[in-house]
Amino acid sequence: xxxxxxxxxxxxxxSSSSRDRLLALASLRDVEAAAAVPLIKKVLxxxxxxxxxxxxxALGLKPTAENYEILVELVETDPDYGIRSAAAGALGxxxxxxxxxxxxxxxxxxxxxxxxxxxxxxLGNLKDPRATKVLIEALDSPEVVIQQAAIAAxxxxxxxxxxxxxxxxxxxxxxxxxQRLAEALGNFSDPKAISALKYLEKDSHPxxxxxxxxxxxxxxxxxxxx
Numbered sequence: 302x303x304x305x306x307x308x309x310x311x312x313x314x315x316s317s318s319s320r321d322r323l324l325a326l327a328s329l330r331d332v333e334a335a336a337a338v339p340l341i342k343k344v345l346x347x348x349x350x351x352x353x354x355x356x357x358x359a360l361g362l363k364p365t366a367e368n369y370e371i372l373v374e375l376v377e378t379d380p381d382y383g384i385r386s387a388a389a390g391a392l393g394x395x396x397x398x399x400x401x402x403x404x405x406x407x408x409x410x411x412x413x414x415x416x417x418x419x420x421x422x423x424l425g426n427l428k429d430p431r432a433t434k435v436l437i438e439a440l441d442s443p444e445v446v447i448q449q450a451a452i453a454a455x456x457x458x459x460x461x462x463x464x465x466x467x468x469x470x471x472x473x474x475x476x477x478x479x480q481r482l483a484e485a486l487g488n489f490s491d492p493k494a495i496s497a498l499k500y501l502e503k504d505s506h507p508x509x510x511x512x513x514x515x516x517x518x519x520x521x522x523x524x525x526x527x
Contacts, residue, residue, distance in 0.1 A: 315343070329341065357372070373388075390419040390423055392423050408424070418450050425457035452470060452478065467485060
């Protein structure tokens with residue numbers, strides 16, 4: 302098994318080359334969280350936005366006791382929407398249920414669609430039913446990508462009470478919305494979800510039809526009546 306030289310990684314994180322710093326962050330992939338996070342923190346305020354974003358997101362993959370507070374502060378206060386989005390995404394991977402309220406606020410209040418998209422996706426990752434109401438409301442967003450994220454998240458949560466709200470997208474103009482719906486419906490045992498999947502299996506777009514077929518296979522494997 303190859304030994305990872307943390308001192309060498311630490312030195313590389315101080316390189317004047319942003320490429321070196323990015324490679325150093327990538328090399329922390331196999332380092333345990335307790336050893337990785339102090340090194341990640343060295344570049345949390347990096348002058349290079351790509352380095353900063355990668356460091357912020359890495360905090361979601363290397364959970365320690367301090368990461369939650371760092372990420373919450375970034376979601377709520379960082380002036381750069383890319384960093385707020387990375388932090389919102391990282392909170393979903395951190396799988397700390399305390400983040401639900403923070404992400405709900407971001408979905409309601411942030412001015413940038415990318416942050417709201419990340420917040421919706423992370424609420425799906427957390428699979429907490431408390432997010433159902435705000436995600437149903439997000440279905441009425443004028444931004445199609447937010448609709449997609451909300452549909453996917455409601456499927457992850459398996460929010461049965463949201464079914465009537467997402468089924469109205471079965472004939473959405475955007476095929477990606479229909480594909481997200483097909484993927485989400487595969488998580489439900491409700492007969493209405495099964496019926497909608499059979500409808501989407503005949504969709505004119507091959508990726509929508511394939512997602513519906515896969516959803517029906519999942520339903521059958523889970524023992525649902527298909």
